[in-house]
Amino acid sequence: MKKILIIEDDTSISSELKDLLDNAGYEGIIIKDFESSFEEIKKENPDLILLDINIPKLNGEMLLQKIRKESNVPIIMVTSKNTEADEVLSMSYGADDYITKPYNPTILLLRINNIFKRMENKNDVxxxxxxxxxxxxxxxxxxxxxxxxxxxxxxxxxxxxxxxxxxxxxxxxxxxxxxxxxxxxxxxxxxxxxxxxxxxxxxxxxxxxxxxxxxxxxxx
Amino acid sequence: MKLSKYLKNNFLNLVLSMVVIVIINLMLISFKTNNQAIIGINFILIVGLIIHIIYDFERRKKFYNKFLNDLDLLDQKYLITEMIEKPNFYDGEILYDSLYEIDKSMAEKIKEYSLSIQDFKEYIEMWIHEVKLPLASINLMLHNHKELSDKKIVEQLKRIDDDVEQVLYYVRSENAEKDYLIKETELNKVISNVAMKNKDILLENNINFEVEVGNKKVLTDSKWLEFIVNQIVSNSIKYIRSGVEHYIKITAEENNKSVILKIYDNGIGIEKSDLNKVFNKTFTGNNGRKVETSTGMGLYIAKQLCKKLGHKITIDSKESEFTEASILFNKNDFFEVRKKSK
The missing domain is CATH 1.10.10.10 (Winged helix-like DNA-binding domain superfamily/Winged helix DNA-binding domain)
Structure with missing residues (x-):
């Protein structure tokens, strides 16, 4: 089962997000301690990360840069910041996708699925x-x-x-x-x-x- | 500055000088001063007076003519103190110093207001990001708990989201600072996002959504354009005409100078007399009175955003037939050249 890490400080969203991922056949894991989020990511070794920009301590963009220095794990930025500049910045830091809140949950699942498909790079048959x-x-x-x-x-x-x-x-x-x-x-x-x-x-x-x-x- | 007006202004001074000259003459005559000396003294007095008048007039003329001329040329009149030099006569100095003081205090006041507008804008943006969290949360809840879910709730949620976005873009469109980012954007992607946003309401109202824009690209801020297109499509959905099969058709035309995006619907159309007012702030017109949720802000904001981005938006319509909105994007030669040279 694919492990998906949820880095999101709104507890209502993160728990619903976990349910959504679990129902879709993934294993959703919520990070609770933002103080050591980076260490936790390394420990969990997820297949994909859903990363919010407005998180306490190290913000999402900085965390994204830090992760990219060590790992190529797919990252989808999930945020309520909806300017072009925010998106361009995140993509240039190495995010794989960028989704703004509120999003259609089915679309989020499709995007996640797309990334996994792209990675597995099957011969499409x-x-x-x-x-x-x-x-x-x-x-x-x-x-x-x-x-x-x-x-x-x-x-x-x-x-x-x-x-x-x-x-x-x-x-x-x-x-x-x-x-x-x-x-x-x-x-x-x-x-x-x-x-x-x-x-x-x-x-x-x-x-x-x-x-x-x-x-x-x-x-x- | 005119000499006649200057003399008129100094009339009392001149009369007084004349009286003084007459008194001096009377005194000289009564002291039996020799005639030649009287002529000499009169000559000196009168020449002195004329020189004084000319000198005073000229230095004032020099200052005020420059002052008025510069004021006329200036777009922002309050910058006048940066243009003129301090004059060399007393009342001029007072004027100059006072203007400087007035300007300074006005600049401070303006700064105060612009800071408070800036603060307000930041607060609104922050608030909007904040309010999107419960919206996202409810969306997820409805998806996870299908038993709670209802098309009507989803529709109302979309309405909240649209209204919140409208506030956000109103703030952005009214703000002087440049908070957009122009880059090459695929029209298809923007339209796809708008379509997805309106999917439920389009299907619910049996509106066919046809898109034929190929793979055309334009220079714009994709988020802003998405908002603009969403406003137009929302209007098309709002003003459908009963008795016909509804459709919205989005096409794009391209030539070597520009790309035109056209959004056509066969809705109720706009009355001819209302057509040139649709971009006015809070204008709702005859159509607005037929629909409850019309604020008259959507197209106004769309137009303001287009202005900032350098696009041209127009609307054509015939009542009970169609409405067509067109957005014209200029191609940037510089951008093209740079792309080719890469």
Missing amino acids: LTYNDLTLDPKKGIIKNGKEEFILTKNEMIIFIFLLSNRGNIVTRDDLMTDLWNNDSYINDNALNVNISRLRTKLKDFGYEDAIETRKGQGYILK
Whole structure:
């Protein structure tokens, strides 16, 4: 399980953030002692750090510089400072991403996921049972047959696949689509899901995407 | 400075001098002074008087003409004390010293006010960062506890966030200091952030959101532009027209001098008589009266921010048909040249 360190002095936010990360399958760890935050980071050896700028003692930007001298651990700055200058400064100090409060929690999870994906640098081919998925070419295939997935179908399928076995809400799917600049509406989402179902059915996976009424979808 | 006016001003002095000359003449005659001596004395008296008048007039003229001329040229009139030299006549010295004192006390007062505005601005910015924390917290809570979550709550939260942002950018737009940062920005990214912010309300109201801006880039402060575009899109959402399929379409045009971003909606449009007032502070017009939450500040702030960034914002509309906002970004030759030489 990926360890994510939360450095945030607002206790309400940090505990909700921990719940969010835990529910998403990460291990969220909250740093409580800002006096020795740097030592604590070294001790915990996290896979990613969510760092607020306005923290007591050493501020976030200074802490970021200090971490960067010793480690390349991915860092997302999470802050209510929303000026261009703050962002440029943080990125120049070596932050991997910059998100301003209040943020959409789904977006935060997507950004975290993006960073991990980028790091693992997999050859981008995903699998579902005997099907392989090539997002770059927009192709889904098994040994015999090959279908083209549209951009939206691909986004939806990848999202379901990375949450396989868990319920995915329509809102989560919409957020992911809009995050990829596909500003589709509810009808279009229905159409895309039914087309995706048809294509999966052609591969013999009927009912692979199950509808959970009032909750969302689940990929079995 | 005119001689006639100067003489008029010194009329009493001149009359007195004349009276003195007449008395001296009377005394000289009564002492039976020789005529030639009387002429000589009169000559000296009159020439002396004229020289005195000319000298006094000239030194005043020199000072006041420069003073008035400089005052006319100056944009900030209070800087006059930095321009003029201290005059060499008594009342001029008093004027000069007094002006200096007045200026100094005014400068102190202005400094006091500008410091207090600065303090207030800093406080507002700090307060806004502070108020964003509970907003972030509630957003997370609603996400983590789906049983608490309700579209209506999320919508109201967004309203608070939008209103808070408006205050922040109002303070920034009214402030003289430069707190933006111009850099090359992808239009797509800015629009994507705005879209995401308004996703729920767009979907809820069945508004189609179409974006065709390619990968065009502009020179701007991305955060400021995001606020500006968000104001325009928020208006498009606010003023939808019933009975038609709603849509907002964002496009961009580029030529070798500029990029124009266009935000088009098929909403209720703006009355012709209101069209040239939409950027006025607190102007709400006919449309504003149809919607409860209109403050008339959004477009005003957007225009102020555009002015500071050097963009040109315009709005075109036809009632019951469409509204189209355009933002023109100039391309900076210097920036282009620098990029190429890298």
